[in-house]
Amino acid sequence: MAFIHKGFIKAQTLISVNQYVLRLILAISTVTPVTTATANFSDPCYNYIVLDNPWRSISNSYNTTCDTSVSWSGWYRLFINGLSAHIPDTCVTRQRCGTDYSLWIRGGHPTVEDGVVTRDVCGYAGSYCCYYGSYPIKVKACPGNYYVYELVSPTLCNSAYCADTGNVTSTAVTPVTISPDPCYNYTVLDNPWRSINNTNNTMCDQPVSWSGWYRLFINGLSAHVADTCVAQQRCGTYYSLWIRGGHPTVKDGVVTRDVCGYAGSFCCFYGSFPIKVKACPGNYYVYELVRPAFCNSAYCADVTDISAAFTTVTPETTSAGINITLQEGCTSPNCFENLLEQIENITSSQVLSVTTVTNILTMAFNASEKILDSSSSSVSPTELASHGNRVLKTSEKLISTLVKPTDTSDNVSLALAAVEVEVFMVGPSVTLTKIPRLDTTNSSVDIDLIGIAKNNKGSAAVAFMGYNTMENLLKPDFFNTSNDTVKTMMSTVISATLPKTNNTKLTKPVNFTLKHIREFDPNGSLSCVYWNISEWIVDGCSVLETNSNYTVCSCVHLSTFALIMQTSRPAESDSQLDLLNLVCVIVGLVFFSLALLTFALCQWSPGVNNVARINICISLLLAHLLFLLTQQFLDLIRPQQVLCAAISGVLHFLFLSGFVWMFIEAVLLFICVRNLSQISSKKREVLSTGFLCVIGYTVALVVVAVSVGLLPEGYGSEHCWIKMDKGFIWSFLGPVCVILALNMILFINIIIKLNSTLKNLNAEVSQMKQTKIMTFKTLAQFVVLGCSWILGFFTNGRKELEILFLILNSQQGTFIFLVYCVLNNEVRQQYRKCFRCLCCGRKQH
Ligand SMILES: *[C@@H]1O[C@H](CO)[C@@H](O)[C@H](O)[C@H]1NC(C)=O
Ligand SMILES: *[C@@H]1O[C@H](CO)[C@@H](O)[C@H](O)[C@H]1NC(C)=O
Ligand SMILES: *[C@@H]1O[C@H](CO)[C@@H](O)[C@H](O)[C@H]1NC(C)=O
Ligand SMILES: *[C@@H]1O[C@H](CO)[C@@H](O)[C@H](O)[C@H]1NC(C)=O
Ligand SMILES: *[C@@H]1O[C@H](CO)[C@@H](O)[C@H](O)[C@H]1NC(C)=O
Ligand SMILES: *[C@@H]1O[C@H](CO)[C@@H](O)[C@H](O)[C@H]1NC(C)=O
Ligand SMILES: *[C@@H]1O[C@H](CO)[C@@H](O)[C@H](O)[C@H]1NC(C)=O
Ligand SMILES: *[C@@H]1O[C@H](CO)[C@@H](O)[C@H](O)[C@H]1NC(C)=O
Ligand SMILES: *[C@@H]1O[C@H](CO)[C@@H](O)[C@H](O)[C@H]1NC(C)=O
Numbered sequence: 110m111a112f113i114h115k116g117f118i119k120a121q122t123l124i125s126v127n128q129y130v131l132r133l134i135l136a137i138s139t140v141t142p143v144t145t146a147t148a149n150f151s152d153p154c155y156n157y158i159v160l161d162n163p164w165r166s167i168s169n170s171y172n173t174t175c176d177t178s179v180s181w182s183g184w185y186r187l188f189i190n191g192l193s194a195h196i197p198d199t200c201v202t203r204q205r206c207g208t209d210y211s212l213w214i215r216g217g218h219p220t221v222e223d224g225v226v227t228r229d230v231c232g233y234a235g236s237y238c239c240y241y242g243s244y245p246i247k248v249k250a251c252p253g254n255y256y257v258y259e260l261v262s263p264t265l266c267n268s269a270y271c272a273d274t275g276n277v278t279s280t281a282v283t284p285v286t287i288s289p290d291p292c293y294n295y296t297v298l299d300n301p302w303r304s305i306n307n308t309n310n311t312m313c314d315q316p317v318s319w320s321g322w323y324r325l326f327i328n329g330l331s332a333h334v335a336d337t338c339v340a341q342q343r344c345g346t347y348y349s350l351w352i353r354g355g356h357p358t359v360k361d362g363v364v365t366r367d368v369c370g371y372a373g374s375f376c377c378f379y380g381s382f383p384i385k386v387k388a389c390p391g392n393y394y395v396y397e398l399v400r401p402a403f404c405n406s407a408y409c410a411d412v413t414d415i416s417a418a419f420t421t422v423t424p425e426t427t428s429a430g431i432n433i434t435l436q437e438g439c440t441s442p443n444c445f446e447n448l449l450e451q452i453e454n455i456t457s458s459q460v461l462s463v464t465t466v467t468n469i470l471t472m473a474f475n476a477s478e479k480i481l482d483s484s485s486s487s488v489s490p491t492e493l494a495s496h497g498n499r500v501l502k503t504s505e506k507l508i509s510t511l512v513k514p515t516d517t518s519d520n521v522s523l524a525l526a527a528v529e530v531e532v533f534m535v536g537p538s539v540t541l542t543k544i545p546r547l548d549t550t551n552s553s554v555d556i557d558l559i560g561i562a563k564n565n566k567g568s569a570a571v572a573f574m575g576y577n578t579m580e581n582l583l584k585p586d587f588f589n590t591s592n593d594t595v596k597t598m599m600s601t602v603i604s605a606t607l608p609k610t611n612n613t614k615l616t617k618p619v620n621f622t623l624k625h626i627r628e629f630d631p632n633g634s635l636s637c638v639y640w641n642i643s644e645w646i647v648d649g650c651s652v653l654e655t656n657s658n659y660t661v662c663s664c665v666h667l668s669t670f671a672l673i674m675q676t677s678r679p680a681e682s683d684s685q686l687d688l689l690n691l692v693c694v695i696v697g698l699v700f701f702s703l704a705l706l707t708f709a710l711c712q713w714s715p716g717v718n719n720v721a722r723i724n725i726c727i728s729l730l731l732a733h734l735l736f737l738l739t740q741q742f743l744d745l746i747r748p749q750q751v752l753c754a755a756i757s758g759v760l761h762f763l764f765l766s767g768f769v770w771m772f773i774e775a776v777l778l779f780i781c782v783r784n785l786s787q788i789s790s791k792k793r794e795v796l797s798t799g800f801l802c803v804i805g806y807t808v809a810l811v812v813v814a815v816s817v818g819l820l821p822e823g824y825g826s827e828h829c830w831i832k833m834d835k836g837f838i839w840s841f842l843g844p845v846c847v848i849l850a851l852n853m854i855l856f857i858n859i860i861i862k863l864n865s866t867l868k869n870l871n872a873e874v875s876q877m878k879q880t881k882i883m884t885f886k887t888l889a890q891f892v893v894l895g896c897s898w899i900l901g902f903f904t905n906g907r908k909e910l911e912i913l914f915l916i917l918n919s920q921q922g923t924f925i926f927l928v929y930c931v932l933n934n935e936v937r938q939q940y941r942k943c944f945r946c947l948c949c950g951r952k953q954h
Contacts (some may be wrong), residue, residue, distance in 0.1 A: 123663045130468050134146050153184035153225075153259070154251035160260075161188040162222075164207035165272035167197055171204035172699055175266040176212075184249075184257045191943030194272040195256045196248075200231075202270050210234065210241050210268035214248065218277040221250045229367070231380065232268050237402035241265060242377035244371065263449045264375040267457060291322035291363075291397070292389035298398075299326040301347035303410035305335055312345040313404040322387075322395045325410045332410040333394045334386075338369075338376035339409050346407035348372065348379055352386065359388045368814065370406055373456035379403065443475045453505045461510040469507055473500070474527040474578075481581065490584065497582030501604060501640070501669055504528065504574065509608030512570040518544070529575040532608075533558060537567030549575035551624040552603050560616030561607065574604040585673045588638055588645035594675035599625050599635065599660070604669040620653060621662045623672045629657045633676040637662030640669040689764035689912070693919035694737045701730040707930045707939075717951050721774035722929060724805055725767055725894075729921055732763035739829050746829055754825030759826075761831060761841055765809035768848045771894055773805055775855045778887050783881055790891035842898075849895045856891065859884055886928050891923050893917065 126647075148435050164174060166189050187194040197213040205211040210232030217224040228248050231239035247259040256277075260270060304327050317409060335344075335351040343349040348370030369377035376678040385397040398408060452469060455461075477500055488496075508530055511521045515536040522531045524527045529549035535541070535558055554573050562569035568886040579602035588596050600623035607613045619635070637652050637660070638645035650670065653661040660672050705726045708719050739746060739756050746753055816823065823837030831838050863881060897917035900910065930936045934943070 117572070117786050148421065150704035153249055153257045154802075157184040157186040158259045159188060160185045160272075161191065161295040162207075162272070163190050165189065165194075165269060166207075167201055167205050167208045167211070167271050167273050169205065171209060172207040173209075173267055174207045176208075176260075176269040177262050177266045179262065181260045183259065183260055187270075189272050189274055192274050193255050194274045195277055196258060197273040197275075198228075198270050198278050199280075200233055203233050206271035207542045208267050208269035208474055210265065212243055212263060212268050212270045213238075214246065214595060216240060219248060219250045219255055221252055223248045223250065225841060229377075230263065230270075232265075235402050237380060237382055239380035240402055242266070242367075242375060242380045244375060252414070263751040264373055268428040291387055291395045293394045295324040297326060297412075298323045300330065300345075301328050303327065303332075303407060304345075304400065305339060305343055305349070305409050305411045307345045308342055309345045310342045310347045310405070312407045314350075314398075314401050315404045317400070319398045320448060320683040321397065323398050323726050324393060325408075327410055327412055330412050331393050332412045334384075334410040335409040340370055341371055342408055346405055348403070348406040349408050349409045350401060351376075351572055352384065353377055356394060357386060357388050359390055361388065363387045364530055368401070368408075370403075375460060379406070381406065396480045398637055428935040441534055448473060448476055449499055449503050451757050452507055455506065455510060457754075459510050461507075463511065463521055463523055466507055470504060470523075470528060473503065473507075473527065478578070490586070491643070493582045493584065494587060497579060497640075498642065500579070500582065501576075504576075505572070505604060505606050505608070508532065508572045508574060509606070511572070512609045514568070520791040524549075527576065527578050529577075530572060531573040533573075534561060534567065534570040535562045539566075539567070544571075546622075547571070547573040549573070549601075549603070550814055551575065551601050551626060554603070554605055554736045555620040555622075557615070557617040557619075557708055558606065561610065561612070561614075564612045564614065564616070565610055570608055572604075572606050572608050572891055576602045576604070580671070580925050583640055583645070583647070583669075583671070585671075587643065588636070588673050588675075590675065592675065593678055595678050597627055597633070597674045597676065598622070598628070599627055599629070599674045600672035602640075602669060602671045603624060605667045607667060615667070618663045619667065620666050621664070621670060622659055623662060623670075624674075626661045627655070630659075630674065630676050633674040635660055635860040636673050636675065637664065637666065638671055638673050639666075640671070645673060646669065686912070686915075690740075690915055690919070691737075693731055693916055697922040698730065698733055698737070699922070700920075700926040701726055701733065704922060704926040705730060707926075707936060720801055721770050721777055721805075722925070724773065724802070725924060727924070728763050728770060729894075732760060732767065733919070733922070735760055735763065743828065746933055747827070750825055754821075756829045757826065757831055758817060761816070762809050762813045765812055765841065765844055766806055766892070767844055769808045770805050771891060772848045772855075773801060774851055774887060775852045775859075775891065778880075778884060779855050779859050779862075782859050782866070784886070812840065812844050843935050845895070845898055848890075849899070852891050852895070854890055856884075886932075889928060890925065894921055897921070 146153065164172065165187070187196065195218065198215070198217050199213065201211040201213045203210060211847075212230050214228040214231050215231050215238075216226075216228045219553075220438075225247050226249075227245045229239065229245050230243035232241035232243065234240035237525060241264070243263040243265070244261050246261060249257050251257060258270075287811055302309065303325070325334065333356065335349075336353070336355050337351065339351045341347060341348040341349065350368050350370055352366040353369050353376075354364075354366045363385050364387070365383045367377065367383050369383065370379035372378035379402075381401040382399050384399060387395050389395060396408075401407070452473065464893075477496075481496075487686065511530070511532045512534055513519070515534045516538045517707040518533070518535045518539050518541060520531065520533045522529075524530070531547040533547060535544065539559065539562065541559060544556070547554050547556075554571075556571055558569055558571050561571075580598040583602055585596035585598045603621065603623070605619060605621075623637075633654055635652055636647055637650040638647055639650055649666050650662055650664040653663045655661070661669065662672065664670065705723065708723045710728065730823050739760075746756065820837055820840070822842065823832050826832040831841055863884060866877065897914060900914045900917065930940075
């Protein structure tokens, strides 16, 4: 079998090679200039453009060529590799001639005697040879057995005129004889919904089993099939079918007429099978109706006068519609592709209603989001960008269909969750000198549309779109700068285009006002950028003015824009610094625990109140411990925004209580010093421990509660601490500064008091000395605990200061232990005692 098959192919190849050689020989022998001195130069037969595109051959298969991009003008003669050719005049199937819809002419070629004739241009689709109609062309047969054509731009892409070197068919029309006379043997078709005034659009004539001849009525009133162009969505259907070529007279007998449906910009964009028509005595018509070539379409019925001959009427184009569908649960990229393709297939001259565009956009963005959701992890940035390009392109195309011709000015707007659109059109009779600013929620544009319209015969339109989710596709990282910075999208992505406007040259720069959608970092630098296929670039755009809430960008061209902020990359988390931090904090924690243990276990001499000291240790120990744990498990905690905020609240509370207790300690010391000079009241218990505890913790709690109440969003920064921006940090630094200031005043007072008491020799010397020591210890503690935070203010990225801050802050525990335990005689004695006990215990064992 295989052998036979191979042999067959070989034979075929040989035959086609032979043919090719033959044709070549023929071509060489026949290509001779036809122009002679006597040629009439106004005759297209001698004044044509040679069109030798071998790809037009009907033996060529599918390609993407499209004749709409050619600027056609005048008459053409076709060749294929130098061999004279003609446009086929019999049906050509789809995807031939290097295009998708292969255009052929209907009605055969004329003879030389016929002169110039007009022929319909058809493209095969569905089940019908003339499913797509293009604008008719003029054809002339020339002496010397060739043809010339006055070609025009076809109605749709992708389509192209075919070329064939075979035989042409004659124009002979076969006469039609019908018996019995259909004028007296017809079916009555009284469907009031066929009325040309019915704008419902649900009916379709395809499922009807048509057979024989019909006479139309509307509610009993005699009617006929419309013979002038009918707009879409009339006659109870979408594509309202009308007949082209006018109605015949009684003496014409039975004639055949094309059936057309309006779409795009051409009254016969869609063609259905031709039908037979007969005029009957008594002023009515009968039709041999057949099943139309496509749904949703139906024959139109009209009761008004018929027109005698073919007329081209451009229908009002406001109610035109398209049929875009999306499969249920469309999540696959293929399905989305299909949707986008359908949108891209909309002819750009079409006008759609706001509702239609809204529906399609909703579908497209819904599908787009679903696809991103379902494959977000696996999509590479390049894919995202190309997907973004696609979405931009299709939505621009779709939005351009909102532009409709206007005499003065008009505007259309729509808003979806994903996109907001403003379209403004001006016409020749516009009286405005400046169009109003076009606004979306977070952006607006000023454009000199009037000036642009002057360059476009008075008409122009601008479409302004704000995409709220586009930054997920066109990421700010696509902004490639030489500086290694963090890029943040500061505005929504916006697009401005001049749809259906030929001369898009700007007369003045366009100015965009972009509201900042994120916190503006005063240290960051802002760039107005536009999207060029795969990256954000700056060329032609500049920042006109800026403040913390919005930025005005000025650009000398239109496209897709955004505002990107660059901030310096946060210092790479230094692993050495991290280790140092970890060790320091752990050492600090150990000493905190030791100090706490000492305070709790050791018996102090009466009169020394260590409640405050114990509580400072508890607060700071817990604070440091929580801080350490949070930083170690930051990756786990950060995603839980509420937990993160709660932790920063608790930290705020603990650090603040540390400071409040420090203040209490100073107050106690102050009271103690004052009591020195008033020996009589010495024995009085200063303040009860319970009362102190209430004060110590309530103050901090109140501050935190007020902060939460006023600015709950201030908690939960990157490091689960208070956010540094917008001054939230003052909810911590404010109270700290107040306490430090009060402490300062207290200490000055204490020192003055001590000095004056020193002069008073009544005071007991040992008591004096102890108090003095105590004062200096507390002062030192105040300096170390308080000033380390003040230092934190000034680090500002300076490494040495940062390390100093880190050490001072983490060693608060060590310091307290050193000052209150190691340097304290009493405690040292206690330690020695404990130590001896331990040793003895071990010896006795
Ligand atoms: C159009 O449809 C509506 C609702 O489906 C119906 O009430 C109305 O009668 C229809 N109009 C015509 C002319 O059929
Ligand atoms: C009327 O036409 C139908 C077919 O359209 C045919 O079957 C029938 O015989 C005709 N009736 C007469 C009376 O000729
Ligand atoms: C869009 O048009 C192209 C040809 O122009 C056709 O091949 C394709 O099937 C169309 N797509 C849809 C979804 O209609
Ligand atoms: C778009 O998605 C939303 C929620 O995902 C849904 O409520 C809405 O019906 C969808 N719209 C369309 C037109 O599919
Ligand atoms: C945009 O701003 C520039 C500079 O202020 C100005 O010259 C230009 O006219 C403005 N463009 C429009 C359309 O207002
Ligand atoms: C970014 O620009 C630099 C040169 O400035 C170039 O070497 C690099 O390849 C670019 N990166 C990307 C992703 O385009
Ligand atoms: C990039 O770096 C250069 C010098 O290194 C500096 O002049 C420029 O301002 C920087 N640009 C940004 C956006 O930071
Ligand atoms: C506008 O910006 C704000 C932030 O400033 C944002 O919350 C909001 O969602 C934006 N609105 C739209 C429609 O983009
Ligand atoms: C946009 O990108 C293309 C290809 O990357 C490049 O050829 C073109 O010059 C760019 N346009 C501008 C204005 O930079």
